[in-house]
Amino acid sequence: MRPENYQAKNHPPSHEFELNFGPNHPGIEGNYAFKVKLNGDTVLSARADGGYLHRGFEKLMEGRLWIQNIALVPRICVPDPVPMEVCYSLAIEELGGLEVPERAQWIRVMQLEMSRLAAHLFAFGGHAATTGMYTTMFWGVADRDLILDRFEELTGGRVYSIYNIPGGVRREVPDGFLERMSSLLDYLESRLPDYDNLFFRNQVFIKRARDVGAMTQEQALKWGVTGPNLRATGLAFDVRRDDPYLVYDQLDFEIPTEPGGDALSRNLVRRSELKQSIRILRQVIERLPSIRGPIRCPIPNPLAWNVPAGESYTRVESSKGELAYYVVSTGGDKPYRVHVRGPSSMHAVQVLENLAVGSRLEDVAQIMFSLDACPPEVDR
């Protein structure tokens, strides 16, 4: 009902209008907003508006113990939480001079790749939903759930595992886990042709996604694009290979690239990465039983642990791009400063604003999902 004091306002006639896109909008990934200026259906300018998921992580971490923050960090990126834990643990290990046992490193690699699989399935499922192909989303989410089951078996948590601690991992791999993991990989591999037929070779998808949100390699480098989005412009760069951490230098995998730089290429890169992750996981399953030893190195009493003073900058490749932690310690039992460099802080703000200009309104959601932007990483 209209309030009594309602008065219609007369606007001057114009072909340009402004539209609030989000935060309450099904085409937005997470809780994020856009203000777009339109002429007809064409976007003239776009402006990102974040902060809906701001929790002040960096401030919270300064007030908690080193070990307590392990429970906090996975919340920074919800679809892909494991790289957060690993990266933060790596930073502390570098500061404290801890030597992580080899077995723990292999288990961490296994988790990272499982998480990447889950996040990629979720990412292109979400992209499919923005182009109206809900079946792919249903399949992707259902297959992701099978990976979450394995996470639950390994770590006890479905989404947030809180399994990596400085010095190693919390628990030993359960009996029979690797066999179940192996059969899951067989299943996922057998599903890939189905996904190809349903989605990646689907003319509806190809026609919708080709040349949408395209950028050149030069632009991508200039805007600070990383991860699969950078590889979709033809540059074979991967932190796993070029700045190796854990045992990635002992693993055999390829870095898939695509030349296009558009939404289609970004999804095809993700599809190829699924295959590479399965390949890495198979190598881990093969090698892990032969690597014996402890799963974590001894650490001081974590409730009164004064990490030596210093600073470290660690980077890992998350499913969305380059993830980095800058951790400063002054020798106290709490971090002095933790800075999280989420990959989406570039993708969801500047890159998205640039790519949306000139595209049609119905493609804005598609561009956001094809960049796999994760708003909580931006807001922190």
Next chain:
Amino acid sequence: MSNELENIPIRQELEVLQSGQKRTNPLANVFDGLVKFCRSRSMFMLHYCTGCGAIELPPAMTSRFDMERLGIQPMVTPRQADILLITGYVSIKTLKRIILTYEQMGSPKYVIGICSCTVNGGMYWQSYATAKVLRDYLPVDVYIAGCMPRPEAVISGLRELMEDISSGRAESWKKYYQHYDYYLGNQQKLFGEDWQTPTDIIAEARHYDLMTEHTLGEHTALLEKHQKPLEALEMRLSVKDKQKV
């Protein structure tokens, strides 16, 4: 309120419900039961991911757990939605949008607080940016605790809400009208004295005949003092026009 509205059926039904009397016409009782049954079996939940608990909703909605078999479906617009799911922590910026959204939803409407953060701040108890107790700002029907609750827990919470609706216990949306002063006071404390929403809750409370002595109070007086006449929302864009650059 004009005189024509006096005879609207919903008003009679509410009166009967409030006084606890059974209606004399047996057919009306059957009809009431049918309405409640239908309400509980076709719940449209608003598609708004307010926090990290939203990651467990896609599994709950899609093939594996399949909420749609219970008649629960996502709905994209607040005007047609019945349930507002608050999935996780609410930052102050989001809480404003949640209240706007909640007031736009048509009655009867239900609120479910998912995740521990909506109960008492959860692990963000220290955070300057998140609101702690959701119940202070909105009436909540069901809480589902956990960080984050599994899809099974979400579904069991929704089933509890279904039972509450069919038995007539889920009436918290009336509380928002009946105790508007209290909720508004908490909102004003957080957002500042000049906080206002485009929805005229007091007029709606009059319309539903849910005015009590707690609807109006010092906070609504403050609201009236600051209330500006409602006009089309202005939006400013400060971006440089990219075409000119």
Next chain:
Amino acid sequence: MSKELNIWLDNLLSDIESVQFQRRNSRRVRVDVGSEALPALLELLQGRASYVHLSAITCVDWIEDGQFELVYHVWSYETRSLVSVHTRIPRDPGVYLSIYDLYQPAAFFERDIHEMYGLYFEGSPDMEKFILTEWNGPPPMRKDFDGEAFVNEHFHWEQYHPQWLKDLEEEGGGITVRPEDVR
């Protein structure tokens, strides 16, 4: 090629006087530089040594020294190494130069530092608030802002006192150590 470039860079950086240079390992370099020389050094790194990717800009609040430390992490795709350039600027008035004309990703980081620390970057394209648009308090990441005190002042807590705890207290038990005592 990349090895040569690394050696060339090492020699170059150790020659410049105002620069303190420290190579941690083959892929991590720490450089300390005065605030006036930083833009020139970054230009050198980007233009001559292929450090084209700005990974992050971090601000650290050293409140006891009255200084902000700015750390620029730049990565080279060719030499595969990361240079962290550290510089310190006075906390008051907290104004520094933007490096947006060298690295475009700097716009986001500078905007973020501006709202979290109140540090102003001259020449940055966009110093508007992004995350804290509805926040009226002081820049929250500064060390002199006490988040916990703010929370206690502004938010209401639900007291958790369930029946089982009351039963325990009736028998003379109860909570012996509270979290705030430990902290």
